[in-house]
Amino acid sequence: MPGPVRAEPRPRKKLSLTLLLMALVTLVFLLTTTILLIGSYQSKKKSLIETTLNLNYTNAERMSKTVDSLFLSMRSSLLFSADQIANLGAVPPAHIDAYLELTRNSSNYFNSIVLMDSGGNVLNNSPSDLGMAGRRLSFPEIKEMLRLKNSYLSAPFIAPSTGRMLFLMSEPLYNKDRYYQGQLVGTVYLQDYNILNMIFGNNVIDESGSYYYIVSREGRLLYHPDISRLNDDVTNNRVVAQLMQGKSGSMQAVNTQGVSMLAGYSSVPSNGWGVVVVSPADVIQQQLRMHLNKILAYTLIPFVVLLFCVFVLAHQLAKPFVVLADLVNKIGREKVELPELKPHWNREVDLLTTAVVLAWKDIQKQTDQLTQEARTDLLTGLTNRRALDNSISQWIAARVPFSVIVLDVDKFKFVNDTYGHLAGDEVLRRVADILVSNIRPGDVCARYGGEEFVLLLPRTKAENAYIVAERIRKTLEVTEVPLPMTVTSSQGIAHYPTHGRTREELLGRADEALYTAKHTGRNRTVIYGE
Template sequence: MSRPVAAEPKPGKKLSLTLLLMALVTLVFLLTTTILLIGSYQSKKKSLIETTLNLNYANAARMSKTVDSLFRSMRSSLLFSADQIANLRDVSPDSIDAYLDLTRNSSNYFNSIILVNANGTVLNNSPAELGMVGRQITSLQVKEALRQKNSYLSSPYIASSTGRMLFFMSEPLYNKDGHYLGQLGGTVYLEDYNILNMIFGNNVIDESGSYYYIVSAEGHLLYHPETGRLNEDVSANEVVRNLRAGLSGRMEAVNTKGISMLAGYSAVPSNGWGVVVVSPAHNIQEQLMVHLRKIVAYTIIPFVVLLFCVFVLAHRLAKPFVVLADLVHRIGKEKLELPELKPHWNREVDLLTTAVVLAWKDIQEQTDQLTQDAMTDLLTGLTNRRSLDISISQSIAARVPFSVIVLDVDKFKFVNDTYGHLAGDEVLRQVAGILAESIRPGDICARYGGEEFVLLLPRTKPEQAYTVAERIRKTLEATEVPLPMKVTSSQGIAHYPTHGRTREELLGRADEALYTAKQSGRNRTVIYSE
């Protein structure tokens, strides 16, 4: 009887070393990339938040200084007028009315001005349409000013007669003998035409959703993009609570609608108001997603190269991969400077190490570059358009006279079309270098777009700006460039407030002057003229 033969076990499906190493390397790459992405994400998020908070705080501080300066100017105007009226020789109603009209119309500080005697009777008012002369004052704020017999500033309140929000500021009148005569007061309607509304009526800072609002000492909204919310009590807001305590700073906070915001805030010393500049936190998330997509794009090619090398030389790379993966894993988990890696005896490992180091350095450079790009033109290294627009708006808000020079490189399209964009870029960099060397400390030089540059010269008259522009034009014309031609420029000059009172109007006038220079034959400077 024959014995049964045992069946041989079927050979199982074995994984080749090449596939195993490819799988392992792929896993290590994905894990390392994830760690790098998480680390880069957190680092970039912190950097963007810090940059936004610092920028918002700087803007809030500048605006609060503007508000403080305006209130001090308003106070000085009233005080001067009160002293003048108290010592006028001609005290006829007509002469005082004319003086009040002049005071009100010359500054746009106040919507109306009243002169009240010590008994609360209105002696004069401007404009005359108020029709309050001879009436007894019923306003609690004016009565309080009369009672104090001193400088007075009311909290913003709703007028019972008009239903509009306003505040009242006054100065006492004393004659040469020290006898109290009454109060000279001005009212400011927050939603009417006046200096405050002109400066702070437009609350949007940029298209990203950043905006600012102003609150009173009691925590009520005075200026806000949503005009329907004016006088709304927002004292429960954490930022507003800090302002009411007289604090200034920056913080992440949630607004009354439950939206996370990055806020910079600054208190106004002269009246207890507060300025808050906020940016939606979701803007940071959008920028981070763009950043992560760039990182992924930069790491795809090294990964493909790495996978190919593993496929070809799997049997020689097993051990070196473990060492390299451990190093990359440590880099991803902790803040670590990459050590200087010496050439490896194994060529493939050496190539892979170089690729990983280059990818890491590239990620670091991209992170630093994105932060710099927020305020700088990449090609020339000058200030960019957004930063210049903010500087112009701040100078206008502070009522600091200045001139702008708009410079355009002549026939730049011909340079690009004839000699190529690389030559055109080199010309732009040379122009930027000449401009940067030609301005004073405190002046601002920006690339506004394409071949157009803008210079902001604080406290500079048009004639002085013309001298600067001509010096730049002649220097540029005499500068050698890597082209068989001379590079010239046309320039237009406009002055604030002579030629315009808004940023758009001022730059438009400078562009008109630039167009005149172009039409007149180029390579010249023109000051705007009506």
């Protein structure tokens, strides 16, 4: 009885050369556009960040110069008044009160001005309703300025009596005989009406999210859009830390609220304060999105025109390639070695054939290169960890006895931290050269990670491996390196199968021996268990 008739499989629908060319052009366009967009994105991003940082730094520097100029003017005004009062002689207190009132109202530099003697007793004050005349002031800032008997500028502090933030600026009073008479003290309440508050008190966040703030030399907020944050300790802010060191510049940093900001900052020489102008990094992303959308809009119409032209040309050029397409289709049905392809009379077919051969060879070359790179440490040229683990696994599977030497460069973190990573890389290369020059053909030398190296010595006992390790250690100790120090190493040795029967166990025992060498003084070799 005949079996059932099997239905013929339906032939797959083939793609025409026209469609393939259009798809190829589309793909090329998309890839090119993607590359251009990525390049444009990165370039624009870098440009926007640099521009924003430079702009913020320029604004911060301009504002810091304004603050510096104001403080110099305040100091000059106070100094002039102190000299005048010191040389007035015996005059009625009312005259001095009037002079202090004139000084205070003529500039709006100070909220109040107090004249005190060398013992801290208030002689005169402005405004007159301050009611401090006759009182003796003894809080720390007053004591310090009386002790110094010189120009003085206090750190901003909260007044115990009013709960408001202020700072003191004073000048000493010396008569013509250079006899110290006391201090002329100007007080500035940061949130009250004065020249500083007029300039910096109306601090708001603009529509882009940018704003500025001012910090004291102790790292506390003096002016900020959020009034509730005034006097907050912001020393953890990287920008503020730079200002506390008297530095100026710009950087991208995360503020104490966890927001990434582009900051320009400038230190004020006359008082140690710092001015910071910041813009949120999100603003850059918004501008970048607008930039990319504009590029896409400009490229869409040219792409449609290009695609139509490709369709017309591909339809006219499709026929000459049918034969070659059939040949390629047959070759692709089974896995075969690329045959020797002779030159063809058709120029297009010949060019495509040549391109196929070149592409095949190039792919093979790149594959071989990638295989080699996958097994090699780029810095030292030694075998990498993956290849090392494969070697250990293979030797264990074949039950080949061998010794493992784990070498670690002593105090390598100190080298990197002190002399830089380039110097550290050079030390690692020198170590690698010494290892290679001290091993036999068939031995495996690998960089295991960081400053740690591993040697595999097949058919070598631990005692013989110790001799090799000591030779390496002593060679490294006397080898000149481009550093003003001697580079040493600590080494641990384990043996298969004596100390372990698995890769993890063996390397663990060698590491334990290495740690023993480290903890017993470094620059030595230790065999596990000895």
